[in-house]
Amino acid sequence: DGGITQSPKYLFRKEGQNVTLSCEQNLNHDAMYWYRQDPGQGLRLIYYSQIVNDFQKGDIAEGYSVSREKKESFPLTVTSAQKNPTAFYLCASSIEGGSGANVLTFGAGSRLTVL
Amino acid sequence: KQEVTQIPAALSVPEGENLVLNCSFTDSAIYNLQWFRQDPGKGLTSLLLIQSSQREQTSGRLNASLDKSSGRSTLYIAASQPGDSATYLCAVFDYKLSFGAGTTVTVRA
Numbered sequence: 510d511g512g513i514t515q516s517p518k519y520l521f522r523k524e525g526q527n528v529t530l531s532c533e534q535n536l537n538h539d540a541m542y543w544y545r546q547d548p549g550q551g552l553r554l555i556y557y558s559q560i561v562n563d564f565q566k567g568d569i570a571e572g573y574s575v576s577r578e579k580k581e582s583f584p585l586t587v588t589s590a591q592k593n594p595t596a597f598y599l600c601a602s603s604i605e606g607g608s609g610a611n612v613l614t615f616g617a618g619s620r621l622t623v624l
Numbered sequence: 625k626q627e628v629t630q631i632p633a634a635l636s637v638p639e640g641e642n643l644v645l646n647c648s649f650t651d652s653a654i655y656n657l658q659w660f661r662q663d664p665g666k667g668l669t670s671l672l673l674i675q676s677s678q679r680e681q682t683s684g685r686l687n688a689s690l691d692k693s694s695g696r697s698t699l700y701i702a703a704s705q706p707g708d709s710a711t712y713l714c715a716v717f718d719y720k721l722s723f724g725a726g727t728t729v730t731v732r733a
Contacts, residue, residue: 513667515667544723549633549725550725551628551713551715551722551723551724551725551726552668552713552715552723553723554720554721567720597665599667599668601667601668612658612670612673613658613668613670613721614670615660615667615668615669616667617666617667618665618666618667620665
């Protein structure tokens with residue numbers, strides 16, 4: 510079955526550590542996205558990529574980094590510069606980016622907790 | 625900046641009652657609006673997408689309307705069931721997707 514796989518589902522990080530969240534899709538989608546979800550708030554866009562080897566900052570990119578070396582993969586690194594990283598992280602993809610006419614497919618999410 | 629609001633934040637109804645969920649947005653220059661469902665600790669599942677030229681979309685017991693000029697959308701769920709318990713989020717697309725915080729629905733058996 511086609512879909513998006515996020516790993517790990519739960520992750521604990523000590524202050525000052527970088528961590529990487531994995532996102533893999535087998536839907537042959539061009540566009541991929543990372544969102545952050547906090548209680549009582551809407552999803553906020555961290556980074557997005559419309560094509561391999563290209564990505565753009567979203568609304569809250571500070572303290573995060575991404576890469577898009579393969580169409581199927583869009584890993585997110587939460588760096589020590591992110592001051593409040595505890596949140597639920599969601600990866601999504603769509604057939605193409607930009608038009609908004611395409612339905613987004615979401616992964617199951619990764620919950621990051623800073624100890 | 626687009627602001628998306630969903631009121632109320634939480635809703636509890638007895639089984640069988642019709643659900644009415646509201647979404648409002650501040651900038652009416654949108655391309656489309658989507659409704660999503662999110663189960664606790666899970667990702668989002670797309671329910672309906674309404675293009676800006678459309679007034680409504682239907683899928684089974686779900687019906688979503690869009691009034692772009694007034695900046696409002698309503699999601700109707702007919703004859704609610706306990707399995708409808710979840711958080712429902714709306715998102716509007718102008719040049720990017722902007723999400724509301726969601727309405728958490730509990731359907732009591």
